[in-house]
Amino acid sequence: MTMGWHMMLQFTPALVGCYIWDGNHSFEMIRRSKECVINVPTTDLTEEVVRIGNSSGAEIDKFKTFGLTAVRARRVRAPLIKECYANFECRLADERLILKYGLFIWKVVKAHVATSPKYPETLHYRGEGVFMISGRSLNLRKQFKPGNL
Amino acid sequence: MTMGWHMMLQFTPALVGCYIWDGNHSFEMIRRSKECVINVPTTDLTEEVVRIGNSSGAEIDKFKTFGLTAVRARRVRAPLIKECYANFECRLADERLILKYGLFIWKVVKAHVATSPKYPETLHYRGEGVFMISGRSLNLRKQFKPGNL
Numbered sequence A, B: 001m002t003m004g005w006h007m008m009l010q011f012t013p014a015l016v017g018c019y020i021w022d023g024n025h026s027f028e029m030i031r032r033s034k035e036c037v038i039n040v041p042t043t044d045l046t047e048e049v050v051r052i053g054n055s056s057g058a059e060i061d062k063f064k065t066f067g068l069t070a071v072r073a074r075r076v077r078a079p080l081i082k083e084c085y086a087n088f089e090c091r092l093a094d095e096r097l098i099l100k101y102g103l104f105i106w107k108v109v110k111a112h113v114a115t116s117p118k119y120p121e122t123l124h125y126r127g128e129g130v131f132m133i134s135g136r137s138l139n140l141r142k143q144f145k146p147g148n149l
Helices: A025-033 A043-053 B025-033 B043-053
Strands: A006-010 A015-019 A035-040 A086-094 A103-113 A123-127 A130-139 B006-010 B015-019 B035-040 B086-094 B103-113 B123-127 B130-139
Touching: A006 B015, A015 A086, A015 B006, A025 A035, A035 A103, A043 A123, A123 B130, A130 B123, B015 B086, B025 B035, B035 B103, B043 B123
Parallel strands: none
Antiparallel strands: A006 A015, A006 B006, A015 A103, A035 A086, A086 A103, A123 A130, A130 B130, B006 B015, B015 B103, B035 B086, B086 B103, B123 B130
């Protein structure tokens, strides 16, 4: 499934919060397995991101239909998507807000990230069918207190 | 305070999740008042964003020091920052994950948004003192199912 609402929550261990609509085919599979892989696509996968978000795994095999490669994960049973820039293997850390808000809190148990480019071109959903493509980076490190880095 | 980790959680009513570190001067004020205003800055405020994030309200008056204008909110006691592109007046919707994860769940009770530009240049924190500046927009609305818009 395509997922647009998510946030970092903590560094050590890394925790990530994700919203998953309970109408999604993936919702019950993820809730019951208590595992998932979060795959980060780049703009070369824009077409796939949109098509995956507008079809259902109850009707088609999305890996096959969209030409994606499933790779075995190291620490969870869900597969990685090989074509993605980064993949985060996750186990459920907190389920208290799932039924009320669709909010899953995940602990990242294994991360895979491409070594280049350093700043890939990523997609960020604005809503209403519009995406923002990541722009330039601005390094202001020198203006930070060391404890804030 | 400057805040970098946040997400949408729901549209009606609009719910937003935010991470606030419990070492922040703002943490207890926000937790006790159960109210806040989330102000969205654009890149013309980059310098202020960094300086506000690297100083403490326990030591300085940030509105005065950084030349920002406090405007009275309509439905909460915290002020808006006039210079920001958008301001969301919020009341606490769920406090269950505050102590464990620093995660506040807010209900937006009043929104103020500039009418132009449609897509302002915003800042997105990458960590390590580096920001990503929002890039171009890509409208793929025609490829969406109506129910997903």
